[in-house]
Amino acid sequence: MTDTAAHHQIIVGVDGSVSALHAVRWAAREAARRHLPLRLYHACVLPPAAPHVAKESREGVVEGLIEQGHEWLRAAEWEARDLAPAIEVHRELRVGTASALLIEQSRHARLVVLGSRGLGGFEGMLVGSVSVALAAHGHCPVVVVRGHTPQDPPPEGGPVLVGVDGSPVSDAAVAFAFEEASLREVGLVAVHTWTDMSVGETWSVLPFDIDYDAVAEDERRLLAERMTGWREKYPDVTVREVVLRDRPVRGLLKEAESAQLIVVGSRGRGAMTGMGLGSTSQALLHHSVCPVAVVRPAVR
Template sequence: MTSNMAAPVVVGTDGSEVALQAVRAAAREAAERGCPLRIVHAFIWPLMRVPLGPAPGAPADAGLRNQAWQHVNEAVAEAHKVAPEVTVDGAVVPGAASAVLLAESSAAELVVLGSRGLGGFAGLLLGSTAVQVSAHADCPVLVIRGEVPASGPVVVGVDGSELSEQAVAFAFAEASRRDTELIAVHAWLYPTPVGPGDILPLVYDLDAFREQEERVLAESVAGWSERYPEVTVRQRLVRGSPGGALVEQSRTAQLVVVGARGRGALGGLLLGSVSHAVLHHAESPVAIVRKPRTVKGS
Protein backbone atom coordinates (compact mmCIF):
# COMPACT_ATOMS: atom_id res chain seq x y z
CA MET A 1 0.00 0.00 0.00
CA THR A 2 2.85 2.40 0.77
CA SER A 3 6.63 2.35 0.62
CA ASN A 4 6.85 3.48 4.25
CA MET A 5 7.08 0.55 6.67
CA ALA A 6 4.81 2.27 9.20
CA ALA A 7 1.11 1.48 8.94
CA PRO A 8 -0.67 4.48 7.41
CA VAL A 9 -3.60 6.51 8.58
CA VAL A 10 -6.22 5.92 5.88
CA VAL A 11 -8.93 8.44 5.01
CA GLY A 12 -11.71 8.25 2.46
CA THR A 13 -12.59 11.18 0.23
CA ASP A 14 -15.45 11.84 -2.18
CA GLY A 15 -15.07 15.55 -2.91
CA SER A 16 -17.53 16.71 -0.24
CA GLU A 17 -16.71 19.28 2.44
CA VAL A 18 -17.41 16.63 5.08
CA ALA A 19 -14.75 14.43 3.47
CA LEU A 20 -12.25 17.31 3.37
CA GLN A 21 -12.83 17.87 7.10
CA ALA A 22 -11.96 14.20 7.59
CA VAL A 23 -8.84 14.62 5.41
CA ARG A 24 -7.65 17.54 7.53
CA ALA A 25 -8.22 15.55 10.71
CA ALA A 26 -6.47 12.51 9.23
CA ALA A 27 -3.45 14.61 8.23
CA ARG A 28 -3.12 15.86 11.81
CA GLU A 29 -3.49 12.30 13.13
CA ALA A 30 -0.77 11.07 10.78
CA ALA A 31 1.57 13.91 11.80
CA GLU A 32 1.06 13.29 15.51
CA ARG A 33 1.50 9.51 15.13
CA GLY A 34 4.50 9.74 12.82
CA CYS A 35 2.64 7.78 10.15
CA PRO A 36 2.18 8.23 6.41
CA LEU A 37 -1.25 9.24 5.16
CA ARG A 38 -3.16 7.31 2.50
CA ILE A 39 -6.11 9.04 0.82
CA VAL A 40 -8.48 6.79 -1.11
CA HIS A 41 -11.46 7.45 -3.33
CA ALA A 42 -13.82 4.51 -3.78
CA PHE A 43 -14.56 4.40 -7.50
CA ILE A 44 -17.76 2.43 -7.93
CA TRP A 45 -18.46 3.32 -11.56
CA PRO A 46 -16.41 0.48 -13.13
CA LEU A 47 -18.80 -1.93 -11.43
CA MET A 48 -21.69 -0.20 -13.20
CA ARG A 49 -20.14 -0.80 -16.63
CA VAL A 50 -20.51 2.83 -17.69
CA PRO A 51 -18.05 4.90 -19.77
CA LEU A 52 -15.29 6.25 -17.53
CA GLY A 53 -13.50 8.60 -19.91
CA PRO A 54 -14.54 11.91 -21.49
CA ALA A 55 -17.58 11.90 -23.77
CA PRO A 56 -16.97 12.61 -27.47
CA GLY A 57 -16.21 16.32 -27.87
CA ALA A 58 -15.77 16.87 -24.12
CA PRO A 59 -12.59 18.35 -22.61
CA ALA A 60 -9.74 15.91 -22.08
CA ASP A 61 -10.01 16.25 -18.30
CA ALA A 62 -13.72 15.37 -18.24
CA GLY A 63 -15.19 11.98 -17.43
CA LEU A 64 -15.78 9.99 -14.27
CA ARG A 65 -12.22 8.72 -13.82
CA ASN A 66 -10.74 12.20 -14.16
CA GLN A 67 -13.30 13.51 -11.69
CA ALA A 68 -12.30 10.82 -9.20
CA TRP A 69 -8.65 11.83 -9.47
CA GLN A 70 -9.62 15.47 -9.05
CA HIS A 71 -11.21 14.55 -5.71
CA VAL A 72 -8.05 12.73 -4.64
CA ASN A 73 -5.68 15.47 -5.79
CA GLU A 74 -7.74 18.12 -4.00
CA ALA A 75 -7.61 16.04 -0.82
CA VAL A 76 -3.84 15.50 -1.14
CA ALA A 77 -3.31 19.24 -1.53
CA GLU A 78 -5.48 19.89 1.54
CA ALA A 79 -3.50 17.36 3.57
CA HIS A 80 -0.21 19.00 2.60
CA LYS A 81 -1.53 22.36 3.82
CA VAL A 82 -2.33 20.90 7.24
CA ALA A 83 0.71 18.64 7.67
CA PRO A 84 3.42 19.36 5.07
CA GLU A 85 5.84 16.99 6.83
CA VAL A 86 3.62 13.93 6.28
CA THR A 87 4.15 11.55 3.36
CA VAL A 88 0.85 11.43 1.47
CA ASP A 89 -0.28 8.76 -0.97
CA GLY A 90 -3.47 9.16 -3.04
CA ALA A 91 -5.32 6.39 -4.84
CA VAL A 92 -8.51 5.74 -6.80
CA VAL A 93 -9.64 2.23 -5.84
CA PRO A 94 -12.45 0.40 -7.69
CA GLY A 95 -15.32 -0.64 -5.44
CA ALA A 96 -18.00 0.55 -3.06
CA ALA A 97 -16.92 2.89 -0.27
CA SER A 98 -17.48 0.47 2.63
CA ALA A 99 -15.73 -2.43 0.90
CA VAL A 100 -12.75 -0.30 -0.10
CA LEU A 101 -12.23 1.17 3.37
CA LEU A 102 -12.66 -2.19 5.07
CA ALA A 103 -10.00 -3.68 2.81
CA GLU A 104 -7.71 -0.75 3.57
CA SER A 105 -8.25 -1.19 7.32
CA SER A 106 -6.41 -4.53 7.34
CA ALA A 107 -3.06 -2.73 7.05
CA ALA A 108 -3.94 0.65 8.59
CA GLU A 109 -3.06 2.30 11.87
CA LEU A 110 -6.37 4.16 11.83
CA VAL A 111 -9.23 4.74 9.39
CA VAL A 112 -10.72 8.24 9.32
CA LEU A 113 -13.95 9.18 7.59
CA GLY A 114 -16.63 11.84 7.66
CA SER A 115 -20.05 11.23 9.10
CA ARG A 116 -21.68 11.73 5.69
CA GLY A 117 -20.55 12.26 2.14
CA LEU A 118 -21.91 12.95 -1.29
CA GLY A 119 -25.12 11.13 -1.98
CA GLY A 120 -26.10 10.98 1.68
CA PHE A 121 -29.63 11.96 2.60
CA ALA A 122 -29.70 15.19 4.58
CA GLY A 123 -32.17 13.71 7.05
CA LEU A 124 -29.79 10.93 8.09
CA LEU A 125 -27.57 11.69 11.07
CA LEU A 126 -24.87 9.34 9.92
CA GLY A 127 -24.02 7.74 6.60
CA SER A 128 -24.20 4.00 6.08
CA THR A 129 -20.49 3.85 5.18
CA ALA A 130 -19.48 5.18 8.61
CA VAL A 131 -21.67 2.61 10.37
CA GLN A 132 -20.48 -0.35 8.29
CA VAL A 133 -16.80 0.54 8.50
CA SER A 134 -17.01 1.20 12.26
CA ALA A 135 -18.63 -2.19 12.76
CA HIS A 136 -16.19 -4.31 10.77
CA ALA A 137 -12.83 -2.54 10.39
CA ASP A 138 -9.64 -4.30 11.44
CA CYS A 139 -8.30 -1.17 13.14
CA PRO A 140 -9.80 1.71 15.13
CA VAL A 141 -12.10 4.03 13.17
CA LEU A 142 -12.30 7.78 13.75
CA VAL A 143 -15.54 9.41 12.58
CA ILE A 144 -15.33 13.17 12.16
CA ARG A 145 -18.36 15.38 12.77
CA GLY A 146 -17.51 18.92 11.68
CA GLU A 147 -14.25 20.62 12.59
CA VAL A 148 -12.24 18.85 15.29
CA PRO A 149 -12.16 20.63 18.69
CA ALA A 150 -8.71 21.91 19.63
CA SER A 151 -9.15 21.26 23.34
CA GLY A 152 -11.18 19.26 25.83
CA PRO A 153 -10.76 15.86 27.45
CA VAL A 154 -10.74 12.42 25.90
CA VAL A 155 -13.85 10.55 27.08
CA VAL A 156 -14.10 6.76 27.14
CA GLY A 157 -17.05 4.52 27.84
CA VAL A 158 -16.32 1.71 30.31
CA ASP A 159 -18.41 -1.40 31.01
CA GLY A 160 -15.90 -4.07 32.03
CA SER A 161 -16.09 -6.02 28.76
CA GLU A 162 -13.08 -7.05 26.65
CA LEU A 163 -13.89 -4.47 23.98
CA SER A 164 -14.28 -1.85 26.68
CA GLU A 165 -10.77 -2.68 27.92
CA GLN A 166 -9.43 -2.24 24.39
CA ALA A 167 -11.23 1.11 24.14
CA VAL A 168 -9.69 2.18 27.46
CA ALA A 169 -6.20 1.29 26.19
CA PHE A 170 -6.79 3.34 23.04
CA ALA A 171 -8.22 6.26 25.05
CA PHE A 172 -5.25 6.40 27.44
CA ALA A 173 -2.84 6.47 24.50
CA GLU A 174 -4.86 9.26 22.89
CA ALA A 175 -5.04 11.31 26.10
CA SER A 176 -1.28 10.96 26.56
CA ARG A 177 -0.54 11.92 22.95
CA ARG A 178 -2.92 14.89 23.11
CA ASP A 179 -1.63 15.96 26.56
CA THR A 180 -5.12 16.13 28.03
CA GLU A 181 -7.10 14.48 30.78
CA LEU A 182 -9.16 11.33 30.44
CA ILE A 183 -12.74 11.00 31.65
CA ALA A 184 -13.81 7.38 32.14
CA VAL A 185 -17.59 7.06 32.16
CA HIS A 186 -19.50 4.04 33.44
CA ALA A 187 -23.28 4.29 33.30
CA TRP A 188 -25.48 1.71 34.96
CA LEU A 189 -29.12 0.76 35.22
CA TYR A 190 -30.81 -2.14 36.95
CA PRO A 191 -29.54 -5.52 35.70
CA THR A 192 -31.13 -6.85 32.52
CA PRO A 193 -31.02 -10.35 31.03
CA VAL A 194 -28.06 -10.93 28.71
CA GLY A 195 -29.05 -14.34 27.42
CA PRO A 196 -32.00 -16.71 27.07
CA GLY A 197 -33.12 -18.24 30.32
CA ASP A 198 -31.44 -15.66 32.57
CA ILE A 199 -33.24 -15.37 35.91
CA LEU A 200 -32.90 -12.09 37.77
CA PRO A 201 -33.78 -11.40 41.42
CA LEU A 202 -37.01 -9.58 42.18
CA VAL A 203 -35.37 -7.28 44.77
CA TYR A 204 -31.97 -5.56 44.59
CA ASP A 205 -29.67 -4.09 47.22
CA LEU A 206 -29.15 -0.76 45.47
CA ASP A 207 -26.10 0.22 47.54
CA ALA A 208 -24.42 -3.11 46.92
CA PHE A 209 -25.15 -2.90 43.21
CA ARG A 210 -23.71 0.61 43.03
CA GLU A 211 -20.56 -0.53 44.83
CA GLN A 212 -20.21 -3.34 42.30
CA GLU A 213 -20.45 -0.87 39.43
CA GLU A 214 -17.91 1.41 41.11
CA ARG A 215 -15.49 -1.53 41.20
CA VAL A 216 -16.05 -2.19 37.50
CA LEU A 217 -15.09 1.41 36.72
CA ALA A 218 -12.10 1.56 39.07
CA GLU A 219 -10.67 -1.79 37.95
CA SER A 220 -11.06 -0.88 34.28
CA VAL A 221 -8.67 2.08 34.52
CA ALA A 222 -6.37 1.02 37.37
CA GLY A 223 -3.68 -0.77 35.36
CA TRP A 224 -3.67 1.82 32.60
CA SER A 225 -3.24 4.67 35.08
CA GLU A 226 -0.01 3.00 36.19
CA ARG A 227 1.14 2.69 32.58
CA TYR A 228 0.27 6.32 31.77
CA PRO A 229 1.02 8.21 35.02
CA GLU A 230 1.11 11.51 33.12
CA VAL A 231 -2.60 11.21 32.27
CA THR A 232 -5.02 12.72 34.78
CA VAL A 233 -8.05 10.44 35.07
CA ARG A 234 -11.49 11.36 36.30
CA GLN A 235 -13.98 8.58 36.94
CA ARG A 236 -17.65 9.28 36.47
CA LEU A 237 -20.28 6.79 37.58
CA VAL A 238 -23.66 7.71 36.10
CA ARG A 239 -26.99 6.12 36.80
CA GLY A 240 -28.77 6.20 33.46
CA SER A 241 -28.34 5.36 29.80
CA PRO A 242 -24.70 4.72 28.77
CA GLY A 243 -25.30 6.23 25.33
CA GLY A 244 -26.94 9.31 26.81
CA ALA A 245 -24.13 9.77 29.32
CA LEU A 246 -21.45 9.64 26.62
CA VAL A 247 -23.35 11.98 24.31
CA GLU A 248 -23.63 14.45 27.19
CA GLN A 249 -19.88 14.25 27.82
CA SER A 250 -19.17 14.73 24.11
CA ARG A 251 -20.36 18.35 24.30
CA THR A 252 -17.08 19.43 25.90
CA ALA A 253 -14.79 16.61 24.67
CA GLN A 254 -12.26 16.58 21.85
CA LEU A 255 -12.78 12.83 21.39
CA VAL A 256 -15.15 10.11 22.60
CA VAL A 257 -13.92 6.50 22.52
CA VAL A 258 -16.18 3.45 22.66
CA GLY A 259 -15.96 -0.23 21.86
CA ALA A 260 -17.98 -1.58 18.97
CA ARG A 261 -20.00 -3.69 21.40
CA GLY A 262 -20.03 -4.23 25.15
CA ARG A 263 -21.62 -6.35 27.84
CA GLY A 264 -24.92 -7.89 26.93
CA ALA A 265 -24.63 -7.11 23.22
CA LEU A 266 -26.03 -9.66 20.80
CA GLY A 267 -23.31 -11.07 18.59
CA GLY A 268 -25.37 -10.59 15.46
CA LEU A 269 -25.61 -6.82 15.84
CA LEU A 270 -23.29 -4.72 13.68
CA LEU A 271 -22.79 -2.20 16.47
CA GLY A 272 -23.94 -2.21 20.06
CA SER A 273 -26.70 0.16 21.07
CA VAL A 274 -24.27 2.39 22.97
CA SER A 275 -21.74 2.79 20.15
CA HIS A 276 -24.58 3.26 17.68
CA ALA A 277 -26.13 6.03 19.80
CA VAL A 278 -22.79 7.79 20.25
CA LEU A 279 -21.98 7.62 16.54
CA HIS A 280 -25.30 9.21 15.65
CA HIS A 281 -25.58 11.88 18.31
CA ALA A 282 -22.14 12.82 19.70
CA GLU A 283 -21.02 16.41 19.26
CA SER A 284 -17.33 15.50 19.01
CA PRO A 285 -15.30 13.09 16.89
CA VAL A 286 -15.91 9.46 17.84
CA ALA A 287 -13.37 6.61 17.83
CA ILE A 288 -14.82 3.11 17.54
CA VAL A 289 -12.40 0.44 18.74
CA ARG A 290 -13.01 -3.09 17.55
CA LYS A 291 -9.59 -4.55 16.77
CA PRO A 292 -6.97 -2.07 17.93
CA ARG A 293 -3.41 -2.27 16.69
CA THR A 294 -0.74 -2.68 19.35
CA VAL A 295 -0.50 0.47 21.47
CA LYS A 296 2.98 1.92 21.17
CA GLY A 297 4.83 1.66 24.43
CA SER A 298 2.54 -1.04 25.79
Protein backbone atom coordinates in the same frame (compact mmCIF):
# COMPACT_ATOMS: atom_id res chain seq x y z
CA MET B 1 5.11 -0.90 0.63
CA THR B 2 5.71 -3.83 2.98
CA ASP B 3 2.85 -5.22 5.02
CA THR B 4 4.43 -3.94 8.24
CA ALA B 5 4.80 -0.45 6.82
CA ALA B 6 1.16 -0.52 5.70
CA HIS B 7 0.07 -1.36 9.27
CA HIS B 8 1.54 1.93 10.32
CA GLN B 9 -0.44 4.27 8.17
CA ILE B 10 -3.61 6.26 8.60
CA ILE B 11 -6.15 5.95 5.81
CA VAL B 12 -8.72 8.64 5.21
CA GLY B 13 -11.73 8.28 2.90
CA VAL B 14 -12.13 11.15 0.46
CA ASP B 15 -15.33 11.71 -1.52
CA GLY B 16 -15.37 15.43 -2.24
CA SER B 17 -17.71 16.28 0.67
CA VAL B 18 -17.15 18.96 3.32
CA SER B 19 -17.40 16.25 5.96
CA ALA B 20 -14.61 14.23 4.33
CA LEU B 21 -12.40 17.33 4.31
CA HIS B 22 -12.94 17.67 8.07
CA ALA B 23 -11.83 14.03 8.27
CA VAL B 24 -8.74 14.81 6.18
CA ARG B 25 -7.74 17.66 8.51
CA TRP B 26 -8.36 15.55 11.61
CA ALA B 27 -6.36 12.66 10.13
CA ALA B 28 -3.47 14.93 9.04
CA ARG B 29 -3.07 16.22 12.60
CA GLU B 30 -3.34 12.68 13.91
CA ALA B 31 -0.68 11.48 11.45
CA ALA B 32 1.61 14.31 12.60
CA ARG B 33 1.07 13.40 16.27
CA ARG B 34 1.73 9.71 15.62
CA HIS B 35 4.51 10.27 13.04
CA LEU B 36 2.67 8.05 10.58
CA PRO B 37 2.13 8.39 6.83
CA LEU B 38 -1.31 9.43 5.64
CA ARG B 39 -3.04 7.74 2.72
CA LEU B 40 -5.88 9.63 1.06
CA TYR B 41 -8.18 7.09 -0.51
CA HIS B 42 -10.96 7.56 -3.03
CA ALA B 43 -13.16 4.73 -4.26
CA CYS B 44 -14.90 5.32 -7.52
CA VAL B 45 -17.87 3.35 -8.86
CA LEU B 46 -17.91 3.37 -12.67
CA PRO B 47 -20.98 2.75 -14.84
CA PRO B 48 -20.96 -0.74 -16.35
CA ALA B 49 -20.77 -1.14 -20.11
CA ALA B 50 -24.31 -1.62 -21.42
CA PRO B 51 -25.54 -2.44 -24.93
CA HIS B 52 -27.77 0.67 -25.11
CA VAL B 53 -25.02 3.10 -24.10
CA ALA B 54 -22.65 4.30 -26.82
CA LYS B 55 -19.07 3.24 -26.08
CA GLU B 56 -17.67 6.79 -26.50
CA SER B 57 -20.34 8.24 -24.24
CA ARG B 58 -19.50 5.76 -21.44
CA GLU B 59 -15.80 6.39 -21.88
CA GLY B 60 -16.41 10.12 -21.46
CA VAL B 61 -18.31 9.55 -18.19
CA VAL B 62 -15.65 7.15 -16.89
CA GLU B 63 -12.89 9.63 -17.67
CA GLY B 64 -14.86 12.42 -15.97
CA LEU B 65 -15.45 10.39 -12.80
CA ILE B 66 -11.82 9.40 -12.54
CA GLU B 67 -10.60 12.95 -13.15
CA GLN B 68 -13.05 14.24 -10.53
CA GLY B 69 -11.77 11.64 -8.03
CA HIS B 70 -8.17 12.72 -8.65
CA GLU B 71 -9.19 16.35 -8.19
CA TRP B 72 -10.80 15.58 -4.81
CA LEU B 73 -7.67 13.72 -3.78
CA ARG B 74 -5.43 16.62 -4.84
CA ALA B 75 -7.58 19.08 -2.87
CA ALA B 76 -7.40 16.77 0.15
CA GLU B 77 -3.64 16.49 -0.19
CA TRP B 78 -3.33 20.26 -0.28
CA GLU B 79 -5.31 20.54 2.97
CA ALA B 80 -3.26 17.82 4.66
CA ARG B 81 0.10 19.29 3.63
CA ASP B 82 -1.00 22.75 4.69
CA LEU B 83 -1.82 21.50 8.22
CA ALA B 84 0.95 18.96 8.63
CA PRO B 85 3.83 19.77 6.27
CA ALA B 86 6.13 17.17 7.80
CA ILE B 87 4.00 14.09 7.16
CA GLU B 88 4.25 11.69 4.24
CA VAL B 89 1.06 11.89 2.14
CA HIS B 90 -0.04 9.38 -0.51
CA ARG B 91 -3.04 9.55 -2.84
CA GLU B 92 -4.85 6.47 -4.06
CA LEU B 93 -7.83 6.06 -6.35
CA ARG B 94 -9.41 2.62 -6.76
CA VAL B 95 -12.38 1.46 -8.77
CA GLY B 96 -15.06 -0.19 -6.67
CA THR B 97 -17.46 0.28 -3.77
CA ALA B 98 -16.12 2.50 -0.97
CA SER B 99 -17.31 0.34 1.97
CA ALA B 100 -15.92 -2.92 0.57
CA LEU B 101 -12.60 -1.39 -0.50
CA LEU B 102 -12.06 0.52 2.74
CA ILE B 103 -12.94 -2.51 4.89
CA GLU B 104 -10.29 -4.47 2.97
CA GLN B 105 -7.81 -1.60 3.34
CA SER B 106 -8.46 -1.46 7.08
CA ARG B 107 -6.74 -4.85 7.43
CA HIS B 108 -3.50 -3.03 6.75
CA ALA B 109 -3.94 0.25 8.58
CA ARG B 110 -3.37 1.68 12.02
CA LEU B 111 -6.47 3.80 11.75
CA VAL B 112 -9.22 4.62 9.23
CA VAL B 113 -10.70 8.12 9.39
CA LEU B 114 -13.97 9.10 7.71
CA GLY B 115 -16.41 11.98 7.66
CA SER B 116 -19.83 11.48 9.20
CA ARG B 117 -21.57 12.15 5.88
CA GLY B 118 -20.59 12.09 2.24
CA LEU B 119 -22.10 13.30 -0.98
CA GLY B 120 -24.94 10.78 -1.01
CA GLY B 121 -27.79 10.07 1.34
CA PHE B 122 -30.55 12.55 2.08
CA GLU B 123 -30.79 15.79 4.03
CA GLY B 124 -31.24 15.06 7.71
CA MET B 125 -29.49 11.68 7.59
CA LEU B 126 -27.16 11.64 10.59
CA VAL B 127 -24.45 9.27 9.42
CA GLY B 128 -23.64 7.74 6.05
CA SER B 129 -23.52 4.08 5.08
CA VAL B 130 -19.76 3.98 4.44
CA SER B 131 -19.05 5.27 7.95
CA VAL B 132 -21.46 2.78 9.54
CA ALA B 133 -20.06 -0.12 7.49
CA LEU B 134 -16.49 0.66 8.54
CA ALA B 135 -17.43 1.15 12.18
CA ALA B 136 -19.18 -2.21 12.12
CA HIS B 137 -16.78 -4.24 9.99
CA GLY B 138 -13.43 -2.44 9.87
CA HIS B 139 -10.40 -4.42 10.99
CA CYS B 140 -8.68 -1.53 12.78
CA PRO B 141 -9.94 1.40 14.86
CA VAL B 142 -12.25 3.65 12.84
CA VAL B 143 -12.76 7.33 13.60
CA VAL B 144 -15.89 9.04 12.30
CA VAL B 145 -15.24 12.77 12.45
CA ARG B 146 -18.28 14.69 13.66
CA GLY B 147 -19.23 18.18 14.75
CA HIS B 148 -22.70 19.53 15.46
CA THR B 149 -23.58 19.05 11.77
CA PRO B 150 -21.63 17.36 8.94
CA GLN B 151 -20.63 20.86 7.78
CA ASP B 152 -19.27 21.87 11.18
CA PRO B 153 -15.66 21.15 12.07
CA PRO B 154 -15.12 18.87 15.07
CA PRO B 155 -14.30 20.50 18.42
CA GLU B 156 -10.60 20.85 19.13
CA GLY B 157 -10.43 21.27 22.90
CA GLY B 158 -11.56 19.19 25.82
CA PRO B 159 -10.70 15.76 27.18
CA VAL B 160 -10.83 12.35 25.54
CA LEU B 161 -13.82 10.35 26.70
CA VAL B 162 -14.04 6.59 26.90
CA GLY B 163 -17.04 4.38 27.54
CA VAL B 164 -16.23 1.44 29.81
CA ASP B 165 -18.58 -1.47 30.33
CA GLY B 166 -16.04 -4.02 31.51
CA SER B 167 -16.16 -6.13 28.33
CA PRO B 168 -12.92 -7.18 26.55
CA VAL B 169 -13.80 -4.89 23.65
CA SER B 170 -14.19 -1.93 25.95
CA ASP B 171 -10.72 -2.74 27.34
CA ALA B 172 -9.40 -2.23 23.80
CA ALA B 173 -11.21 1.11 23.77
CA VAL B 174 -9.59 2.08 27.08
CA ALA B 175 -6.14 1.29 25.64
CA PHE B 176 -6.81 3.41 22.57
CA ALA B 177 -8.26 6.25 24.65
CA PHE B 178 -5.20 6.42 26.93
CA GLU B 179 -2.96 6.52 23.86
CA GLU B 180 -5.02 9.38 22.38
CA ALA B 181 -5.15 11.38 25.61
CA SER B 182 -1.40 11.02 26.04
CA LEU B 183 -0.69 12.04 22.42
CA ARG B 184 -3.02 15.03 22.71
CA GLU B 185 -1.74 15.93 26.18
CA VAL B 186 -5.26 16.18 27.58
CA GLY B 187 -7.17 14.48 30.36
CA LEU B 188 -9.20 11.31 30.05
CA VAL B 189 -12.74 10.91 31.29
CA ALA B 190 -13.73 7.28 31.80
CA VAL B 191 -17.48 6.85 31.93
CA HIS B 192 -19.23 3.78 33.22
CA THR B 193 -22.96 3.77 33.43
CA TRP B 194 -25.25 1.30 35.04
CA THR B 195 -28.96 1.26 35.03
CA ASP B 196 -31.58 -0.16 37.23
CA MET B 197 -33.65 -0.84 34.14
CA SER B 198 -33.76 -4.56 34.80
CA VAL B 199 -34.48 -3.74 38.41
CA GLY B 200 -36.73 -0.73 38.05
CA GLU B 201 -38.76 -1.74 35.01
CA THR B 202 -38.83 -5.49 35.08
CA TRP B 203 -38.69 -6.13 38.77
CA SER B 204 -40.50 -3.12 40.07
CA VAL B 205 -43.60 -5.16 40.68
CA LEU B 206 -41.61 -7.59 42.78
CA PRO B 207 -40.86 -6.94 46.43
CA PHE B 208 -37.08 -6.81 46.03
CA ASP B 209 -35.16 -4.74 48.45
CA ILE B 210 -32.16 -3.46 46.50
CA ASP B 211 -29.28 -1.70 48.16
CA TYR B 212 -28.55 0.80 45.40
CA ASP B 213 -25.61 2.31 47.27
CA ALA B 214 -23.94 -1.10 47.33
CA VAL B 215 -24.65 -1.59 43.61
CA ALA B 216 -23.14 1.84 42.86
CA GLU B 217 -20.09 0.98 44.94
CA ASP B 218 -19.62 -2.27 42.97
CA GLU B 219 -19.89 -0.36 39.70
CA ARG B 220 -17.31 2.20 40.85
CA ARG B 221 -14.98 -0.65 41.79
CA LEU B 222 -15.48 -2.28 38.38
CA LEU B 223 -14.44 0.93 36.62
CA ALA B 224 -11.47 1.55 38.91
CA GLU B 225 -10.21 -2.02 38.36
CA ARG B 226 -10.40 -1.61 34.58
CA MET B 227 -8.34 1.58 34.75
CA THR B 228 -5.59 0.57 37.19
CA GLY B 229 -3.03 -0.95 34.82
CA TRP B 230 -3.52 1.81 32.27
CA ARG B 231 -3.11 4.57 34.82
CA GLU B 232 0.26 3.03 35.68
CA LYS B 233 1.27 2.79 32.01
CA TYR B 234 0.28 6.41 31.33
CA PRO B 235 1.19 8.41 34.45
CA ASP B 236 1.09 11.57 32.30
CA VAL B 237 -2.66 11.24 31.72
CA THR B 238 -5.00 12.72 34.31
CA VAL B 239 -8.05 10.50 34.66
CA ARG B 240 -11.51 11.35 35.89
CA GLU B 241 -13.70 8.34 36.57
CA VAL B 242 -17.41 8.95 36.20
CA VAL B 243 -19.97 6.40 37.27
CA LEU B 244 -23.54 7.27 36.36
CA ARG B 245 -26.82 5.61 37.04
CA ASP B 246 -28.08 6.19 33.54
CA ARG B 247 -28.34 4.54 30.14
CA PRO B 248 -24.95 4.40 28.43
CA VAL B 249 -25.89 6.54 25.41
CA ARG B 250 -27.39 9.32 27.49
CA GLY B 251 -24.52 9.35 29.96
CA LEU B 252 -21.87 9.33 27.25
CA LEU B 253 -23.58 11.97 25.10
CA LYS B 254 -23.88 14.27 28.09
CA GLU B 255 -20.18 13.97 28.90
CA ALA B 256 -19.27 14.22 25.19
CA GLU B 257 -20.57 17.79 25.01
CA SER B 258 -17.24 19.09 26.27
CA ALA B 259 -14.97 16.37 24.82
CA GLN B 260 -12.78 16.35 21.71
CA LEU B 261 -13.04 12.61 21.07
CA ILE B 262 -15.18 9.79 22.33
CA VAL B 263 -13.83 6.24 22.24
CA VAL B 264 -16.03 3.15 22.42
CA GLY B 265 -15.68 -0.52 21.66
CA SER B 266 -17.45 -1.84 18.59
CA ARG B 267 -19.42 -4.11 20.86
CA GLY B 268 -20.16 -4.22 24.53
CA ARG B 269 -21.61 -6.75 26.87
CA GLY B 270 -24.82 -6.98 24.85
CA ALA B 271 -26.08 -10.39 23.84
CA MET B 272 -26.45 -9.85 20.07
CA THR B 273 -22.96 -10.99 19.17
CA GLY B 274 -23.78 -11.49 15.48
CA MET B 275 -24.12 -7.76 14.93
CA GLY B 276 -21.02 -5.82 13.95
CA LEU B 277 -21.85 -2.85 16.12
CA GLY B 278 -23.48 -2.58 19.54
CA SER B 279 -26.41 -0.23 20.03
CA THR B 280 -24.45 2.27 22.14
CA SER B 281 -21.71 2.65 19.52
CA GLN B 282 -24.34 2.90 16.83
CA ALA B 283 -26.28 5.64 18.63
CA LEU B 284 -23.08 7.61 19.27
CA LEU B 285 -22.20 7.47 15.58
CA HIS B 286 -25.55 9.13 14.91
CA HIS B 287 -25.72 11.67 17.72
CA SER B 288 -22.27 12.57 19.03
CA VAL B 289 -21.17 16.18 18.57
CA CYS B 290 -17.49 15.21 18.57
CA PRO B 291 -15.52 12.55 16.65
CA VAL B 292 -16.24 8.95 17.59
CA ALA B 293 -13.53 6.28 17.58
CA VAL B 294 -14.85 2.72 17.32
CA VAL B 295 -12.26 0.23 18.51
CA ARG B 296 -12.07 -3.55 18.37
CA PRO B 297 -9.52 -5.88 19.97
CA ALA B 298 -6.41 -6.32 17.84
CA VAL B 299 -6.39 -9.57 15.88
CA ARG B 300 -2.86 -9.32 14.58
